[in-house]
Amino acid sequence: MESRYTPANIERKWQEAWVNQGLHRTSTDQGKPKFYALSMFPYPSGNLHMGHVRVYTIVDVIARIKRMQGYRVLNPMGWDAFGLPAENAAIERGVHPAKWTYANIDQMRDQLKDLGISFDWDKEIATCSPDYYKWTQWMFLQFFQGGLAYQKEATVNWDPIDQTVLANEQVDSAGISWRSGAKVERKLLRQWFLKITDYAEQLLQDLDQLDGWPEKVRLMQANWIGKSTGAQVTFTTEQGDDLVVFTTRPDTLWGATFMVIAPEHPLVEKLTVAGQTEAIKAYQEMAAKKSDVDRSAEGKEKTGVWTGSCAINPVNGAKVPIWIADYVMMDYGTGAIMAVPAHDQRDFEFAKKFGLGIKVVVQPEGEVLDGGTIAEAWAGAGVMVNSEALDGVVAGKGKGQSVERAVEWLEANNKGKGTTNFRLRDWLISRQRYWGSPIPIIHCDDCGAVAVADDQLPVELPVDVEFSGKGSPLAKLESWVNVPCPTCGKPAKRETDTMDTFMCSSWYFMRYPDAQNDGAAFDPAVGNDWMAVDQYVGGIEHAILHLLYSRFFTKVVRDRGLLTCDEPFKRLLTQGMVQGRTFKNPTTGQYVIPQNVADPANPVDPTTGEVLDVVYEKMSKSKHNGVAPSDVISKYGADTARMFILFKAPPEKDLEWDDADVEGQFRFMNRIWRLVTESGVNSGNAIATPENLSKDEKVLRRAIHTAIKEITEDMTDEYQFNTAISELMKLSNALSDAACKDSPVYAEGIRTLLLLLAPFAPHIADELWMGMGFETSVHVQAFPVVDAGALVVDELTIVIQVLGKTRGTIEVAATLSKDEVEAAARASEVAQKYIAGKEVKKVIVVPGKLVNFVVG
RNA sequence: GCGGGCAUGGCGGAAUGGUAGACGCGCUAGAUUUAGGUUCUAGUUUUUUCGGAAGUGAAGGUUCAAGUCCUUUUGCCCGCACCA
Structure with a gap:
């Protein structure tokens, strides 16, 4: 093993090794409890940004720790791949939306792999693939056959930039389109709707079940349902x-x-x-x-x-x-x-x-x-x-x-x-655009709207179409539009609207467990085995949109007898934004490019010389405050990026990207590297036995098991990655300072540190673990379990308070009774100084914690 | 207007009602180094007559004890909003 920590030399190696060992494949061992970890799948823009890094890292740590704790974990990844940017690229640059989208997916998949995320790529889906949208269409027909999809002439929100209609949820209170930013207009059009209002009462009532959701999101949904x-x-x-x-x-x-x-x-x-x-x-x-x-x-x-x-x-x-x-x-x-x-x-x-x-x-x-x-x-x-x-x-x-x-x-x-x-309205799902799933309906003058037969699905998107940006390309394609009516055989016309992309994302989590099934959307047995999602992680911007639609879909799918669960997502974590350091001119409000700021410690405007405001705002090109994940990874490695992002702030809060803190995190990785490589500990070392330990050994062992206890607690239900990592730092510090480096307890400490670190910084943990001579990856080891005996102390520090004010502490044997502790406290020098000659009216003894004297 | 959240050192943030500021960043001093960086050691809320005293946006309250619970209030952030 190298003496210097060089992430570039080890990370790729382990990423490939894990794939070869099949470590991230979803276990089929029915003897293990299941855990479905899910991150909101991304739109394949082609570029991974820090927001993505944050979500996927959060979910990855959860997935990895659950695997080590003996769960069979499903941690899938896919692409929310239909949508307007692809079509706009076609209009502007003449690239076909499919080609553009798949190229972006390839690029983003590579970037994701650099992060060392333990996705099961066998479950990968792309909503724009006919294998997938076949079943989105099938889902639509489930609604149609259940009387939950209908056409209606209605005044709808028309987005003049994107040239399509939008659902109510997709327009904000100022009348602005969620996607294009255009002010929507009102148009009277005949459109397809899903009857979400039939489920209004249930969608409201069942919010009570979702005690693993942020209260804020539940309230937003309740208000929206109104x-x-x-x-x-x-x-x-x-x-x-x-x-x-x-x-x-x-x-x-x-x-x-x-x-x-x-x-x-x-x-x-x-x-x-x-x-x-x-x-x-x-x-x-x-x-x-x-x-x-x-x-x-x-x-x-x-x-x-x-x-x-x-x-x-x-x-x-x-x-x-x-x-x-x-x-x-x-x-x-x-x-x-x-x-x-x-x-x-x-x-x-x-x-x-x-x-x-x-x-x-x-x-x-x-x-x-x-x-x-x-x-x-x-x-x-x-x-x-x-x-x-x-x-x-x-x-x-x-x-x-x-x-x-x-x-x-x-x-x-x-x-x-x-x-x-x-207040809730039915969900308008028609879109007058090309790059979406066709609505599998044929309009016949005699028979009305007729469903395309299941065995005729998918209604594939024709490839040779013209992208002018004006009107739906499908409507202009006569050869595609004109078909015989499936019922009576007379000339009829295909529905030329495509579905809102939120249709595709409203059921993708049902597809993952059985992603390669080509005979059904999913096998109900497999679906019921894995649903509901145990932990879902994503942005707050979907508080209503995607999360409400998905809940609706789940209830309909349940009522169609396909799944038994009422709610798709048991627990929800909404992660905060990643913000960049931004230089802003206080008078003009203009953003200044960091490279033009001579001294970042005392930033002044390069042209006017004004002192600039330094603020943290959402990363964006226009603010010149973006940090590219690839730059960070090549400089510090994925482990440092992951550790930094988890440590810097609690997951639901906004996170301020700060290069100095990244450096600090890199230093910590280096400290661990040195600590382990210089420890001399290897797989052959004897493991500590809890008996006959010296005082130093007991102190160290308590530090080890305190870390296990705290990290386990931090990673149960509520995920507190920041405090978990601080516990890793404490353990690392305790090992560095240990007075018994020849002891088996020290060897136990080094190994425990790597096991605890593995979910957070998987590459360095495996490199050091395997470097110690172990045969199997650190990631297939059991997560350490706390030994309560190790936490027991011989001596307790008891706080002495007088009238509720802390006056000092005393050390007492842990075996003392409550009365004996009181007596020791009363006799102590600290207490005597304040209570001598005074009447002690009352004494409060909190076992193991403090003694408070109430004097008159 | 209605609903919700937040407020703790220079900064990010810790604290089952029980020693406020864990952990980290930054900073200060020293050691190592030809120097810088790295690394190591010590320190880092304020104030002080060096005994202490004060301190978690503000003001009250409950309690032996409050950052934490209750009431009022200020500021910021978010969601909804002519919803009948």
């Missing part, structure tokens, strides 16, 4: 139509003074009286131009137009005008509301602006509200008034209070019914 309980009430229009509203406050029905319906509401035309036609039309056009976001922006100033018609309030027969206004959304509730201005601020503002009536039905205690004079809506507590049957009832949502009573009354009188409403 359940609210209330009632549906049917008003009748003058024209005789039913106009159904949803309200969470049915108790205030008697206070409704007008109604508002969304500008897109189907009844608008019928309700509009002759004199109002133009005003209504103009308002509708204005509203149509605005996105939902614009509607809610603009200072929230209320706008609207009266249709000229009225409706009859079913509870009291009151005649109320029907307005249209864009503060009512067509896609929430029923697209129509009853307005109670006295008790709803939005309705109040609207009523004030247009001079509509305000009727108080809730009177707060000790106050008399008057609809004509109040300055704002009263949404607080009170007692019902002017509400016939409800008069005198306490207003509120509690048991026996007005809301419950109102629902009972509505149902008893057949005027409405209690109901729940969800």
Whole structure:
């Protein structure tokens, strides 16, 4: 073995050796408990960045430690390979998306291998491969046959840059596309949807099962699903139509003074009286131009137009005008509301602006509200008034209070019914692009939408298409579009939309355990053996998108009898960003290229001489703060990169990339190298026996087993890699300082250090382990188990407190009883100094920890 | 507006209600070295009359004992938002 630690000379060697030994192949030993470790698979952009390094390292450490602890581990890798960048490359550079994608995959796979991640490459999948998307299409047909996939004409989010529609989840609150950054437009189109709303209640309820998930993610999903309980009430229009509203406050029905319906509401035309036609039309056009976001922006100033018609309030027969206004959304509730201005601020503002009536039905205690004079809506507590049957009832949502009573009354009188409403919308999955899985449907004039037969799957993407960037290339390919109807044989047309790529990623974790099955998406027996994923790791950006869709898929797959699990991911870890050191001009806000900063310790702007701000921000080209994984690996090796990234911050927190800290981590690897190579310990050394140890040996052995205990705890359930590594450092320090380097305990310590280190820094650990003369890799050894006996101490340090203030410590024999400890403490010099001559009112003895004297 | 999270040395971060600052970075001094780097040793919250005293964003409270629990509050970050 070399005397100098040179990672470049050892890492590749071990990566190849592990492959040759088949160490990372998923064990089929059914005698072992299973552990499914999963990282969110990447989009194959072609370049590995530090964020990738972080996720895969985290999962790798977990997988490696579980293997050493006797689990059969599945740690797979694949590619979320459909998507627009490939198509854009085709448009810009004339490369076919498939060629571009597969080249990127090859490049990224090589980069991943440099990291020494223990993926089972036999399970590799790429969602753009016909072997895979065949089953994505099959999954779609499962939904279709289950009545969970349907077409609907709807106002949808249209991304003008990517030239496709997007699901609600893929547009942020500012109306910006998650991918292109474009402001989405609204378009009326016929599109495919999945009925995720059928599962809204379950998706919400089962969040309670997910106690291994961050609370934050569960809350985000609960908010997105957005359940609210209330009632549906049917008003009748003058024209005789039913106009159904949803309200969470049915108790205030008697206070409704007008109604508002969304500008897109189907009844608008019928309700509009002759004199109002133009005003209504103009308002509708204005509203149509605005996105939902614009509607809610603009200072929230209320706008609207009266249709000229009225409706009859079913509870009291009151005649109320029907307005249209864009503060009512067509896609929430029923697209129509009853307005109670006295008790709803939005309705109040609207009523004030247009001079509509305000009727108080809730009177707060000790106050008399008057609809004509109040300055704002009263949404607080009170007692019902002017509400016939409800008069005198306490207003509120509690048991026996007005809301419950109102629902009972509505149902008893057949005027409405209690109901729940969800914010969640059905999932729009059509995309007007080429590089995605075709939707396996054929449209026939006579038979409608007909499923492509299972034995005809996959509907393959045609290769020879033209990429102009305008419209779907598939739609223009007549030879592909025109096919006979599978049912009646008449000329029919293929669906030319492809699926949202989130379809592909919503079930890939079900495919991995049985990745090479060409007769089914997966064998249910294999699927049930491995599902659910025991530990999932990925970015918080999928808190709703991918994680919600995957939960939905899992429930549908369960209901189709393919799997038995309710939830796909038992535990979820959302790792923080990797941030780069960024130089920023404080006045212009411009980012300065690090190479142009002469003295990084005192950075000044190279052109203006201003002192620059040094901040840590997400790595990106525009900020000139990126660090390439390949550069770090070639300079320090993968082990140092892995150790640094794990040590620098807890996994869920953002991590500041700092070259000085990387150096520090490299020093630690060097210390271990020297410690082990200079120790003289080899596979032939006797292993320590716990008996008849000297004091020094006992101290060292306690340090060894404390490290085992702490690291094992840090790696159970909650993963605390940073403190685990600090324990490795402590053990390494203890071994360096050991006073008994000839002892078998020292040999035990050296070996234990390598075993504990193996999951974190696998290359150096195996190099040193095999260098000691062992026959088999460090990675197939059992993970050390703590010997509780080694942790027992002869002497305890007891803290002496007086009135809760620490005054010193004493050493006592561990065998002393509680009373004896108290007596020793009382007699101690430290305590006497503070308690002599004073009355000791109380003594608290915490065994093994402290004695606290309470003096008067 | 609603919901959630966070706040500890120069920095990243540790602390089952029980010696706050583990571990690391940086820094200071010394040793080794022709020098730099490496490596090793010691030190590194503040203050001090060298006995101590104070200290975990702020203010209260519970407790023998609070970074940790409770109440109020400030700042920052994140998610949702005219949701009927």
